[in-house]
Amino acid sequence: MVIGSAMIAFLLLGLAAPLGRRRPAVAGLVHLACLPPSLLLLALGLMHLAAPPGTPPQIITLPLGLPGLAGHWRLDRLSAFFLLVVNLPAVLAGLYGLGYAPHLPRPGRVAPFLPLFLLGMNGVLLADDAFSFLLAWEFMSLTSWLLVVADDGNPEAGKAGLTYLSMAAFGGFCLLAAFALMAADGGSFDFALLRAHPGGGGGVLAVLLVLLGTGSKAGMVPLHPWLPLAHPAAPSHASALMSGVMTKVALYGLIRILFDLQPVLGWQWGFALMLLGAATALTGVFYALMQRDLKVLLAYSTVENVGLILVALGLAAAFRAYDQPALAALALVAALYHVLNHSLIKSLLFLGAGAVVSATGERDINRLGGLLNRMPVTGACFLAGACAISALPPLNGFVSEWLVFQSLFHAPSLSHWAMRFGVPVVGVALALAAAFAAVCFVRAFGTVFLGRPRSAAAAAAREAPLSLQLAQVVPAALCLGLGIFPVLVSGGLASVVAPLLRVRLPTALLGWPWLSPIAPGAGSYSALMLLLTGVALAITTVLVVHHFGSQRTRRAPVWDCGTPCALPEAQYSADSFSQPLRRVFGRPLLAARELIDMPAPGDTAPARFRLEIRDPLWDGLYARLIRLVNRLADRVNRLQSLTVRHYLLMMFWTLVAGLVIVAVRPPL
Amino acid sequence: MLGNTTLTEFLDGLRTVPQHQPWPRHLLDERAWMDLLHQLAESDWTLLGLWADGGEVHAALRDEEDGAVAVASLSCPERKYPSLSEVRPGAIRLERALRDLWGITPVGLSDPRPWLDHGRWPVSRPLALPRGPAPETPVDYPFLPVEGEALHIIPVGPVHAGVIEPGHFRFTCSGESVVRLEARLGYTHKGVEELMAGKPLAEAAKLAARLSGDSTVAYSLAFARAVEAATASEAPPRAHWLRALMAELERIANHLLDVGGVCNDAAFPVMLAHCTTLREEVLRANAACFGHRLLMDRILPGGVSHDLTREGGATLRKLCATLAQRLNILVDIYDDLPSLQDRTVGTGIVRPALARRFGAGGVVGRASMQGGDARKAVAYPPYDELDFAVPTQPLGDVNARIWQRIEELRESLSLVNQLMDGMPGGPLTRPIPTRGGEGMALVEGFRGEILLWLRLSEAGKVVRCHPRDPSWFQWPLLEAAIENNIVADFPLCNKSFNCSYSGVDL
Amino acid sequence: MIPLLWGILHTLLVVAAAPWATGLTRRVKARLQGRRGASCWQPYRDLWRLLQKDSVIADSASWLFHITPYVVFVAVWLAATILPTLTTDMIMTPAADLIALVALLGVARFFTALAGLDAGTAFGGLGASREMFIASLGEPAMLMVTFSLSVLAHTTSPAHLVEFVLAGHVGLEVSVGLAMGALLMVALAESGRIPIDNPATHLELTMVHEAMVLEYSGRHLALMEAAAMMRQLLFLSLIICLFLPWGIARPGDAAPWLLVGLAAWIAKVAALSVVLAAYESWIAKMRLFRIADFLGGALLLALLATIFLYVSEAL
Structure with missing residues (x-):
């Protein structure tokens, strides 16, 4: 009932919004109107999670859908948790859009699609049959595509939209085929029946298709190239939702199918997921490290975090295959914790990026700088986000990373040699990804917010309006909250995971302040204790320093070696910052080459520097694929202008082929 | 034609x-x-x-x-x-x-x-x-252009964190890769040519000796030889031999410090510590034999001011023996330390063709296959009577410049011994006639060939004196040596050149 | 009550002892170079002198620049506090395992690098870029050392690792040796010693840590310097704690054991400082991009340590 009204509210908003498309203010109002239904769904999710263990899922059947197949909708703990993940950022995006949307170049092309996009995402979470699931999934894809191409003056957005649409079509097709296989095996499109059907599940092909379908939406390598094109092309609050939330909805699909609908998978699937996740994490963060466009950087960072979650999911699947439910629960809790964290952090960062872009008109971080002095609130919030995503304690990003590492460190107990040798390698990949993420965000925050302004626009920036600030302060505070009380959060997540794995993860074996999920002596973490001790030490430090030392502070020019150089170039650029890593890793991975043309001493001709970077994945796979498709299209085109004799011949051979298949095929 | x-x-x-x-x-x-x-x-x-x-x-x-x-x-x-x-x-x-x-x-x-x-x-x-x-405002000095995206500038100097001469280096880089380096000098301009004009010889000689403190012997020698040429006079033979002795001692002291200094810039301070103690022994011997640690103002137009006593000779012979022995130990350390070799080999290469184009001499030139040495080319006395080689290195990197110094050190030690053996007797000075004329001298200092040109008035005063430091032709090569190197290796290149700031700032 | 008391005592001990360890290293290095060297207590005088000076802050710096010294100092102090050196019976020990310790040092590094970028100078950026480059390989190596130890002892908690080793569960294993090698390499890098960084240099262009803190002065510089000293002590303590834990008191030991622990710790820190000084005296700083090979090697050693565990298990 409540769900239905919220959904209808989204639908009506989406349909009503075009009426006021000529007035920018209406766009703001539409965003404001998105708040109540989002809040409602958020509350609903929370209430369901807070319900005592054993509370049955709520099920609704609606006479909507295919002939003979009613629409099944269901709210269980997993859906409830993901309602939280979707609607919390949705609330923030609505709040943000209130102040932000009216200033967009084409607000009328954004306002109608945002509520519809939210409708689609929430629909995916609640669907309980394949048809409704796919319907909501495609709805989500389509509305998000419309958001990507909202800025029709931007040719980049057009290209991004095309890439996104082809990838979404590919993903949707994979899921469709996967459900068809599962239905063929399990006898129904209804999730309840699939769940009840033991064994089956459509076999290897179905799992592979699920992986491809959800993976392509989540940005799994090598299906990710659309993501850093599409997410940044949308308006920033929509980017926040696509990057922070839609990828999580895709992961929800993966979790729902692999851990709920499918029978227990072999460990190989878990292993494959881990390897894919590790590759995704490393690729994502490494590309993020090379980016100049702030929003593209954030999009690549999303790819990295999806990789981290995939590793945790792979671990969970592997533990489940080896019948170690406690460790599987640990890994799944870690994955879900990171889902929640990343949805918040990435929303926060994209909203911050949006504030920066609208204050300066610049997305190139090499043309920003010094914004912390001019945009203190945005800067402080972005700093919190950067710290959180770099997994610094006591913020939330560290907790989920800690949980992932803890479960990873116990994975070698799985007896297969591939796991034993593979897991440490995955560990290296994750450790590198975590370290690179810190480099990436020092670089991003450092060049955007610190130093001196690198352009006139950056020097003239003003702080964002109040609604934008509020939309950033709230998630920043939540990042701290989710970081300080990890026992509470992971306890809640344990209850989400319990129905899936039939085991409840203990989260505080050492007592309530210590996150110690495995064994009392196996390693523990307490953000609260760290924070309290840290505060005590900080107070001591300040008191001692100020009591025994000088308290005076003078302002002076920077140390200039005797030659004041006010040029903005006399500070590190973002490209320069990551050059050491580009030089060490970029040569093999990106075929990066620096071409330096240095004139002879005394020659007044300019020295020249050029950087060549290629994306081997795009060149090697996608560019070839595009060429292939183009060539095929040309061939098929020729089919349209054949003679009647040729058409008749083709029909004849088709008939023969059909008859052969019928003859050879075993009877049903 | x-x-x-x-x-x-x-x-x-x-x-x-x-x-x-x-x-x-x-x-x-x-x-x-x-x-x-x-x-x-x-x-x-x-x-x-x-x-x-x-x-x-x-x-x-x-x-x-x-x-x-x-x-x-x-x-x-x-x-x-x-x-x-x-x-x-x-x-x-x-x-x-x-x-x-x-x-x-x-x-x-x-x-x-x-x-x-x-x-x-x-x-x-x-x-x-x-x-x-005078201009109303200081010149806005545009540095040479660099094209490329997202490059950054590192302005270094003229005030440095260490106690070194002032010079400004402008790096334009992409990260660690240097796209262009340009030096700006002139911070220690003293107006030497103006100060020299109209000075009597004794005062002008003092100024020449102070143009670049570490080459004081070489500059005094160059000035004395130019004056002697202009006045068509000649110093007595013993003075020639003593001058060469001092010049070699100066070369030994400076090369020792440079070898240690390059190693220190690669964060291997042990070498610097040992080299500094060796140099200190040379300086003390200088003080004991000639009354001044750096041998400043010991060479005058017409001769030298101090004679070498028998005890002084013994001190120097002992010094040479110790130096030769301890130098070998240090060379072994340098040669056997892979971590140090890794820093110097292949770093800061100056191609021989470029060194040739700029006419660079001295350690920098000879480490890049340039064989020029005024002691051989001009063969001013007493070098025409002495037996020594002018070593060169083919590769032109930091390692080559270190080896060049080491080999020159060995030659100089042998020269000191030869000078002691063949030292003629006789007077130390011969008076300079008061007359006008133009004279030029080419003298090999520890950095390379010093040119000193002067014109004297009939009253025997300096009308015009132009000292040309060897660094004029070495400094530009530093800008090329950094090619294909990273910012962090620049101090090593710079130290291995060890060009004079004061000498070229005039 | 006892764990709380030991915790507080330990907190004071690490901050008080750090300059001494640095002073000792410097003195031994001076001796090896044939110099007399300053006394071991000189770092205390240096810090005191810096404290007394006014702090000069660049015009372009933001508020981040003001708070960073405090954040960095506290983060490193916290990490040093948690790591058991005298006794495992301290209240704070379970608050952070090795992963969290690495992350706490990460906090310090993150903020130091940001402060390097804050004033908008080329040198600050230079240092920050290099520091993060080094850390991007050093930190994973450190995590992999943790991984291999955790596979061996089924714990990431330093206190439990100490007890595991002291209980005699570890023989002479290849893996332990490899992990220790990796940790030693990381320790050199993370505490900014030769051959990675040269804390004594005056050449701005070769600096790493010093370049980042170049704009700091007065009490802020004192805090940054003290944090660097404490980080060096922390890594010495970490090596002691994980690989040479003999002498560390355990819960239930009588109070006198703590004195034994203290004496053992001081002796071990002094011995390691001397070894560090000797090593530093006989190696030149490596080329910047060789550090990738060096720390990549450390990462590989740590990975091998994990894999060797299975190999030795299978034999």
């Missing part, structure tokens, strides 16, 4: 200035100067120096085939002359300095920026008559 001619053939028949010693000075007209430019493009004569005196521009040249040295002079009443920079890039900075000091414009020089004049002098064109007014 073009083609395979020698310098002597080329200048033969042109008007010669009578009182210029020991090499001829020819007066060229504008056309002959242009011919000279064309000939320079064809031949590989080395530009030894370029300076002005009143309304004349002088270029000292050497034909490396037969060792002939000559000065070509062009009178430029319109205060401009065709620039040599196209054919001899080593002339660029000399011409810029000359323009700053004299207001004489090199036509065809592509770089319009001042060099020594930072716009902070109370006058402009300080050596020209009349002088120009």
Whole structure:
């Protein structure tokens, strides 16, 4: 009932919004109107999670859908948790859009699609049959595509939209085929029946298709190239939702199918997921490290975090295959914790990026700088986000990373040699990804917010309006909250995971302040204790320093070696910052080459520097694929202008082929 | 006229200035100067120096085939002359300095920026008559252009964190990769030429000795030899031998410090500690034998001021024996330390062709296959009687410059022994006659060949004195040595060059 | 009550002892170079002198620049506090395992690098870029050392690792040796010693840590310097704690054991400082991009340590 009204509210908003498309203010109002239904769904999710263990899922059947197949909708703990993940950022995006949307170049092309996009995402979470699931999934894809191409003056957005649409079509097709296989095996499109059907599940092909379908939406390598094109092309609050939330909805699909609908998978699937996740994490963060466009950087960072979650999911699947439910629960809790964290952090960062872009008109971080002095609130919030995503304690990003590492460190107990040798390698990949993420965000925050302004626009920036600030302060505070009380959060997540794995993860074996999920002596973490001790030490430090030392502070020019150089170039650029890593890793991975043309001493001709970077994945796979498709299209085109004799011949051979298949095929 | 001619053939028949010693000075007209430019493009004569005196521009040249040295002079009443920079890039900075000091414009020089004049002098064109007014604001010095995205600039100096001479280095980089390096010097400009003008010989000799403190012996020697040439006098034989002894001791002390210094810049301070103690022993021996640790003002026009006593000789022989032995130990350390070799081998390469183009001599040149050494090329006494080799290295990297110094150290130690063995007796000085004239000297300092040119008035006072430090032709090479190297390796390159700031700032 | 008391005592001990360890290293290095060297207590005088000076802050710096010294100092102090050196019976020990310790040092590094970028100078950026480059390989190596130890002892808690080793569960294993090698390499890098960084250099262009803190002065610089000293002590303590834990008191030991622990710790820190000084004296700083090979090697060693565990298990 409540769900239905919220959904209808989204639908009506989406349909009503075009009426006021000529007035920018209406766009703001539409965003404001998105708040109540989002809040409602958020509350609903929370209430369901807070319900005592054993509370049955709520099920609704609606006479909507295919002939003979009613629409099944269901709210269980997993859906409830993901309602939280979707609607919390949705609330923030609505709040943000209130102040932000009216200033967009084409607000009328954004306002109608945002509520519809939210409708689609929430629909995916609640669907309980394949048809409704796919319907909501495609709805989500389509509305998000419309958001990507909202800025029709931007040719980049057009290209991004095309890439996104082809990838979404590919993903949707994979899921469709996967459900068809599962239905063929399990006898129904209804999730309840699939769940009840033991064994089956459509076999290897179905799992592979699920992986491809959800993976392509989540940005799994090598299906990710659309993501850093599409997410940044949308308006920033929509980017926040696509990057922070839609990828999580895709992961929800993966979790729902692999851990709920499918029978227990072999460990190989878990292993494959881990390897894919590790590759995704490393690729994502490494590309993020090379980016100049702030929003593209954030999009690549999303790819990295999806990789981290995939590793945790792979671990969970592997533990489940080896019948170690406690460790599987640990890994799944870690994955879900990171889902929640990343949805918040990435929303926060994209909203911050949006504030920066609208204050300066610049997305190139090499043309920003010094914004912390001019945009203190945005800067402080972005700093919190950067710290959180770099997994610094006591913020939330560290907790989920800690949980992932803890479960990873116990994975070698799985007896297969591939796991034993593979897991440490995955560990290296994750450790590198975590370290690179810190480099990436020092670089991003450092060049955007610190130093001196690198352009006139950056020097003239003003702080964002109040609604934008509020939309950033709230998630920043939540990042701290989710970081300080990890026992509470992971306890809640344990209850989400319990129905899936039939085991409840203990989260505080050492007592309530210590996150110690495995064994009392196996390693523990307490953000609260760290924070309290840290505060005590900080107070001591300040008191001692100020009591025994000088308290005076003078302002002076920077140390200039005797030659004041006010040029903005006399500070590190973002490209320069990551050059050491580009030089060490970029040569093999990106075929990066620096071409330096240095004139002879005394020659007044300019020295020249050029950087060549290629994306081997795009060149090697996608560019070839595009060429292939183009060539095929040309061939098929020729089919349209054949003679009647040729058409008749083709029909004849088709008939023969059909008859052969019928003859050879075993009877049903 | 073009083609395979020698310098002597080329200048033969042109008007010669009578009182210029020991090499001829020819007066060229504008056309002959242009011919000279064309000939320079064809031949590989080395530009030894370029300076002005009143309304004349002088270029000292050497034909490396037969060792002939000559000065070509062009009178430029319109205060401009065709620039040599196209054919001899080593002339660029000399011409810029000359323009700053004299207001004489090199036509065809592509770089319009001042060099020594930072716009902070109370006058402009300080050596020209009349002088120009001071600029109202310091010159805004545009550095050479660099094209490329997202590059950053590192301005280093002139004030450094260490106790080193002031110079500004402007790096334009992408991360650690250097796209362009440009040096700006002139911070220690002292107005030496102006200070020298009108000074009696004794005072001028003191000034010359203080142009670049670590080369005080070499500069004193160059000044003394130039004065002796101008006045057609000769120092007594014992003075020659003592001068060479001091010059070698100076070379030993400085090379020791440089070898240690390069290692220290690679964060291997042990070497510096040992080298510094060795150098200290040399300095103490200097003080014991000649009464001054750095041997400042020991060489005077006409002779030397201090004699070497028997005890002094014994001290020096002992010093040489210890040095030779302990140097071998240090060389073994250097040679056996892979971590150190890894820093120096292949770092900061100066290609021989480039060193040749700039006419760079000294350690920097010889480490890049350039064999020039005034002790051999000019063979001023007593080196004509001594047996020594001029080593060179083929690779031109930091390692080559270290080895060059080590090998030169060994040669110098052998020279010191030879000098002690063959030291003739006799007086220390011979009086300098009071007369006018022009003299030039080429002397090998520890950095390389020092050129000193002077003109004396009939009253025996200095009218014009131009000292040309070897670093003039070495500094530009540093900008090329950084190619394909990273920012972090620059200090190593710089230290291995160890060029003089004070010497070129004049 | 006892764990709380030991915790507080330990907190004070690490901050008090850090300059001494640095002073000792410097003195031994001076001796090896043939110099007399300053006394071991000189770092205390240096810090005191810096404290007394006014702090000069660049015009372009933001508020981040003001708080960073405090954040960095506290983060490193916290990490040093948690790591058991005298006794495992301290209240704070379970608050952070090795992963969290690495992350706490990460906090310090993150903020130091940001402060390097804050003033908008080329040198600050230079240092920050290099520091993060080094850390991007050093930190994973450190995590992999943790991984291999955790596979061996089934715990990431330093206190439990100490007890595991002291209980005699570890023999002479290849893996332990490899992990220790990796940790030693990381320790050199993370505490900014030769051959990675040269804390004594005056050449701005070669600096790493010093370049980042170049704009700091007065009490802020004192805090940054003290944090660097404490980080060096922390890594010495970490090596002691994980690989040479003999002498560390355990819960239930009588109070006198703590004195034994203290004496053992001081002796071990002094011995390691001397070894560090000797090593530093006989190696030049490596080329910047060789650090990738060096720390990549450390990462590989740590990975091998994990894999060797199975190999030795299978044999």
